[in-house]
């Protein structure tokens with residue numbers, strides 16, 4: 001029987017082939033226009049002859065660039081799945097071996113297999129592990145990697161433009177790749193896969209919900225809006241954790257609450273990986289809590305969806321999501337009083353900083369919101385909304401500039417005092433919101449309003465101007 005085993009080995013069962021890859025584009029959500037580019041790659045396989053006849057060059061390699069978990073691997077599989085071709089994969093970190101020659105021979109074997117089983121997609125995960133610019137790493141480890149990279153270049157060139165083996169590689173660092181890799185005929189096409197936006201996140205959640213017993217009234221939008229900054233892998237995990245939740249409680253359907261809860265768990269996990277000192281968490285919490293606590297006093301701003309201190313894409317701090325008002329605000333539908341209330345809310349972080357930390361050690365954490373307040377105050381006065389200037393025919397006269405600025409300042413000061421007063425009267429609520437934020441990092445609408453209920457908001461008069 002030893003001989004038979006050996007013979008089987010000689011036939012060389014493909015080692016890098018992934019069997020049963022059955023991914024379709026419909027399994028990858030939130031791609032928008034990127035999908036068209038990937039559909040074209042499928043056509044290189046299915047309509048290769050047409051491309052060749054028309055003299056269109058088929059790329060040998062495609063780089064999928066983007067952060068971990070956005071679905072690069074999934075997409076590569078979907079390309080193979082849609083084209084109905086074999087899928088070979090290897091992680092480039094496996095190429096890098098301490099034994100000289102191992103990496104290079106693996107690359108050779110990988111491409112040999114892919115060719116024997118063509119048409120096929122070769123997927124190289126984490127290309128940067130082996131594709132960094134040559135000569136940058138000193139010592140024998142560096143030499144070994146250089147040998148591997150050289151072999152990869154040779155293998156890529158072997159298939160150039162024929163469309164029978166197409167290599168798709170993923171990387172989060174296209175900028176550090178060896179220039180030889182991105183030369184024409186090699187990885188000459190880059191596709192960037194960004195983190196999903198609001199709608200993208202909702203679509204991804206829905207894709208993963210397809211195979212789960214979801215309640216009919218699940219509010220995917222609510223979950224999407226509190227998962228800013230999360231990628232597909234994390235969103236998929238939210239659905240999994242929610243399903244476990246449901247099972248544990250002996251229920252038969254996954255509800256919005258299950259999803260919101262597991263989103264919070266996912267987020268805390270994500271945040272625990274972020275470096276922030278306890279003092280900083282608290283400071284950010286005071287900043288965001290102040291806005292929420294002040295906003296809840298105003299009719300157009302009190303519809304708070306959630307409060308978070310999670311650092312999100314494009315935001316250093318957290319944020320308070322107030323529904324409706326944004327829409328109204330954009331459409332210029334806010335009443336005069338609402339605009340003043342908006343200024344007051346934007347000044348709340350600055351006021352809280354003064355109240356909680358004292359004038360002596362003010363930070364700049366509130367700089368952005370203070371800026372918002374200033375420009376809103378100027379529009380208010382410039383728009384002729386200020387009572388003092390209402391109906392003046394020569395309102396925009398050049399010599400009034402100074403006066404307008406002074407009036408904007410006066411309004412800001414009044415709003416600032418208003419914010420301070422609300423915060424002072426709501427210390428209990430502030431402390432409770434800050435505590436929970438530091439603990440949980442995010443509060444859902446329900447959690448926030450529970451605290452409002454419990455610690456009673458004393459509504460002072462709005463600033464009168």
Ligand code: ADP
Nearest residue numbers: 028029068069070071072073074204232233236
């Ligand atoms: P990457 O290769 O970019 O690190 P993966 O493709 O490995 O990310 O994603 C891991 C998992 O996350 C996928 O198997 C899938 O379940 C989920 N996922 C990621 N992005 C998406 C997406 N756009 N649509 C649907 N699921 C996704």
